[in-house]
Amino acid sequence: MKRQLILNGTPMEEIVGFARAVRVGPYISVGGTAPLDATGQTVGVGDVTRQAERCYEIIGDALTRAGSGWHDVVRTRTLLIDINDWRAVTEVRRRFCLEAKPVDTIVEVSRFVNPDWRVEIEVDAVIAGAIEQA
DSSP states (O other): OOEEEEOOOOHHIIIIIOOSEEEETTEEEEEEEOOBOTTSOBSSTTOHHHHHHHHHHHHHHHHHHTTOOGGGEEEEEEEESSGGGHHHHHHHHHHHHTTTOOEEEEEEOSOOSSTTOOEEEEEEEEOHHHHHHO
């Protein structure tokens, strides 16, 4: 199966050796997505709702560039610094995932690489039509 890397062009992709998303055949994995703008600056410092929105915007772009969309998402993972933020973040998730209704995991973590981040989000998608054609 063909392997497609979805890159954002951030310097960390080469420093750390990661891609925003990887598509192999019909399977797409979008890695831990932080609330960053195009210059690498944190969006919405102190505002978990705005940070979640930014994470979902970045993920949506990666899915589109991988030939997919929110309708193909089968799993989301939400990592929070404060588990009490889960309601605010799931309200944002709902806007993107209501139709597909993917499974979800929400966990509290002790910290992220950047102390300004309150949330990171990951998703997995499967392009169903691609499986049927394979």
